[in-house]
Amino acid sequence: GAVTSYAAVDLGASSGRVMVGRVGRHELELTEAHRFPNRPVRVPEGLRWDVLGLYAGVLDGLRAAGRVDSVGIDSWAVDYGLLDADGALLANPVHYRDGRTEGVAEAVWASVPAAELYAATGLQYAPFNTLYQLVAARSAGQLAHAERLLLIPDLLSYWLTGEQGTELTNASTTQLVDPRTRDWSHDVAARLGVDLSLFAPLRRPGDPAGTLCPEVLRETGLDGPVPVTAVASHDTASAVAAVPASGERFAYICTGTWSLAGLELDAPVLTEESRAANFTNELGLDGTVRYLRNIMGLWLLQECVRAWREPDLGELLRAAAEVPALRSVVDAGDPLFLAPGRMPERIAEACRASGQPVPQSPAEVTRCILDSLALAHRRAVEDAQRLAGHAVDVVHVVGGGVRNALLCQLTADACGLPVVAGPAEAAAFGNVLVQARAHGLVGDRADMRRLLAGTQPLTRYAPRGDTGPWRAAQARLA
Ligand code: ADP
Numbered sequence: 001g002a003v004t005s006y007a008a009v010d011l012g013a014s015s016g017r018v019m020v021g022r023v024g025r026h027e028l029e030l031t032e033a034h035r036f037p038n039r040p041v042r043v044p045e046g047l048r049w050d051v052l053g054l055y056a057g058v059l060d061g062l063r064a065a066g067r068v069d070s071v072g073i074d075s076w077a078v079d080y081g082l083l084d085a086d087g088a089l090l091a092n093p094v095h096y097r098d099g100r101t102e103g104v105a106e107a108v109w110a111s112v113p114a115a116e117l118y119a120a121t122g123l124q125y126a127p128f129n130t131l132y133q134l135v136a137a138r139s140a141g142q143l144a145h146a147e148r149l150l151l152i153p154d155l156l157s158y159w160l161t162g163e164q165g166t167e168l169t170n171a172s173t174t175q176l177v178d179p180r181t182r183d184w185s186h187d188v189a190a191r192l193g194v195d196l197s198l199f200a201p202l203r204r205p206g207d208p209a210g211t212l213c214p215e216v217l218r219e220t221g222l223d224g225p226v227p228v229t230a231v232a233s234h235d236t237a238s239a240v241a242a243v244p245a246s247g248e249r250f251a252y253i254c255t256g257t258w259s260l261a262g263l264e265l266d267a268p269v270l271t272e273e274s275r276a277a278n279f280t281n282e283l284g285l286d287g288t289v290r291y292l293r294n295i296m297g298l299w300l301l302q303e304c305v306r307a308w309r310e311p312d313l314g315e316l317l318r319a320a321a322e323v324p325a326l327r328s329v330v331d332a333g334d335p336l337f338l339a340p341g342r343m344p345e346r347i348a349e350a351c352r353a354s355g356q357p358v359p360q361s362p363a364e365v366t367r368c369i370l371d372s373l374a375l376a377h378r379r380a381v382e383d384a385q386r387l388a389g390h391a392v393d394v395v396h397v398v399g400g401g402v403r404n405a406l407l408c409q410l411t412a413d414a415c416g417l418p419v420v421a422g423p424a425e426a427a428a429f430g431n432v433l434v435q436a437r438a439h440g441l442v443g444d445r446a447d448m449r450r451l452l453a454g455t456q457p458l459t460r461y462a463p464r465g466d467t468g469p470w471r472a473a474q475a476r477l478a
């Protein structure tokens, strides 16, 4: 049968990659054309993304990918670039871990109380939600010359094609979208004085998003026309679309820099209880709701590895597996761990503050992090089921954490449920499959998932022992 190929540009907070997916009726294969580090840069004014470096990586990747039938772009959420009246980028995009939003949420809640904001947008509180970033930017006078705001994947898509749009799944992370209508929340924007005309018109996964412009074809050595297709441009939305589950009784954990743990639902959960538990209702493919909690994720380990100048992750994980389980745990959902720097010290301080032994060696700190992540996964999977009234009997783990067998096993143990791990490059798979679907090669969401389950190697982890020790560990954090 016919096989077509698609380039998936997938930018995570720790690395960017351009993958090539080949798709047939019973065939699905993903290869890496190019991978490059994503290193944020601290300048005197704060923490910034090196967006030009990322764009250069995208061009290198497209050149390496060669002839493809379409290109799709996804990235981390919430961040954006501002353009002036001529369409030129005004400044380096601010990193969501920058400290500029400190205290901003409290000022916003004075106009729209947190409970009303949740009822209208369904978004969990995070200091970096685009809404708070915009309010901070306005106070700093940074919107004075801004005519347009493009979220990161939409900005790169604009540079590739000359066309502007705002992709809906990623727009749902701005805190300016109503998850029931799947359109802007005009009321929230008006009450907070946010000018929605800053945003380009909404587009949805599968919509055409232009063609590579002549300069890009020259730069990459490709022959045109090459269409760009809107995908679920929030990386987590693409990853959830590529969870190889059958049926509906599953939870997912997208593990990378973050752990995003939750459920796929038909409708948002906007209760006060859900807000208090800090669950978010982001939009997914085909109008689904990604009901999930943000957990600090492997960021905790990335930052320790950076501090230790310890290049061999494999060795560190082998040593961590030998450390006794659950000696000390920290709250892996605590915004205390959001900013970069001093991670081993901050973890030690948290253990001391909760009266637990302070992990000493890198192996002990690593074990503490993995136990803490598994415990946070357990809580999120349990809370989500209760709050949404939606029971599950399997947990799917996708993303870079799939390559961490210890984390997958501990997650199974903590949840007391089987874990099915894979694929590691779920966001790129979701990106490719939405393009393939837009071009008529695969059917609905269930078809996409069947194709993944039938073609990709998955690893099963059975839970060991009972969950008593995990419940006891949780009690230490209460
Ligand atoms: P993001 O998309 O947020 O940049 P990824 O999904 O690429 O993140 O996941 C990156 C994480 O995956 C790393 O921080 C690391 O902890 C984990 N990882 C990657 N490769 C391996 C490996 N070979 N063994 C164990 N863990 C790995």
Ligand code: LRH
Pocket (backbone or CB within 6 Å): 012, 013, 075, 076, 077, 078, 096, 234, 235, 236, 256, 257, 258, 260, 294
């Ligand atoms: C993961 C992610 C996550 C967001 C965060 C900012 O890459 O997109 O879903 O909350 O980055």
